[in-house]
Amino acid sequence: MTSKVYVALRVKALPERCFDAFVREIGAWWRPNGLFQTTPRAPGLLAFEPSEGGRLTETLANGKVFEIGRILSWEPPSRLVFTWRQANFPPDLQTEVEVRFEAVGEETRVSVEHRGFDQVPAESAARHGFPDQALLMRLAEWWQVLLAAHRSQAE
Numbered sequence: 001m002t003s004k005v006y007v008a009l010r011v012k013a014l015p016e017r018c019f020d021a022f023v024r025e026i027g028a029w030w031r032p033n034g035l036f037q038t039t040p041r042a043p044g045l046l047a048f049e050p051s052e053g054g055r056l057t058e059t060l061a062n063g064k065v066f067e068i069g070r071i072l073s074w075e076p077p078s079r080l081v082f083t084w085r086q087a088n089f090p091p092d093l094q095t096e097v098e099v100r101f102e103a104v105g106e107e108t109r110v111s112v113e114h115r116g117f118d119q120v121p122a123e124s125a126a127r128h129g130f131p132d133q134a135l136l137m138r139l140a141e142w143w144q145v146l147l148a149a150h151r152s153q154a155e
Contacts, residue, residue, distance in 0.1 A: 003118030005140040008111035009147050013154045015101040018108045019077035021154035022099060023048045029153040033142045035128055039066045040087045048082075050074070056082050069094060077101055084114065088125040095119070110150065112143050 011018050021029070032043035044060035052074040058066045069083035078101055083094045095116035102109045117136060120126050127135055 003136075004113055004115035005136050005143060006111065006113045007140055007143040007147055008109055009144075009151060010104060010107045010109055011151045011154050012107050014106075015077040015103050015108045018101045018110050018150075018154045019080070022101075022110070022150055023050055023076075023080065025153055029146070029149040031142075031145055031149050033145075035138055036142060037087050038068045038085070056084075069097075072096070073098075084116075086126055090121065090124060090126075093119055093126075108154075110147060112147060114139060114143060 013021075027045045027047060030046045032038075037043070038046075038058050039060060041060055044058045044064075044066075046056065046058050046068070048071065049055045049057070052071055054071045054074070056068045056071070058068055060066070066087075068085055071080070071082045073079060073081035080099045082097055084097050085094045095114060098113045098115075100109075100111045102111070117132075117139065120135075130138065
């Protein structure tokens with residue numbers, strides 16, 4: 001199984017703006033998805049702690065904070081790598097997301113590679129009964145929606 005998805009698009013903004021919108025304004029553009037929930041309850045507000053080792057968290061309306069992942073690489077304005085954990089993952093499982101911001105003329109190619117889904121056991125609730133290809137296709141479709149929302153925010 002190919003255990004990663006790759007999605008990219010161009011944004012009419014410089015890499016600095018795209019990076020900033022991705023990490024500092026994630027709460028404005030993020031779109032929850034029922035297949036890839038990060039908390040066991042209704043979606044909350046996502047936020048990054050902006051530094052290597054910082055957390056990606058989701059804060060619910062009641063104030064409870066869930067840690068989704070940790071920042072492994074913080075390289076503004078070109079690259080961000082963080083771990084990703086869903087609410088229904090087995091206890092010791094996490095995946096990894098790498099986001100790149102590459103200047104292309106006066107635009108920026110924003111790309112996301114989400115890897116590590118080969119670690120999710122076949123019987124895990126995180127798969128929702130999907131075979132490998134279908135699960136990765138759903139994940140890629142969701143990242144397409146997220147990047148389109150990010151583009152609207154950044155532009």
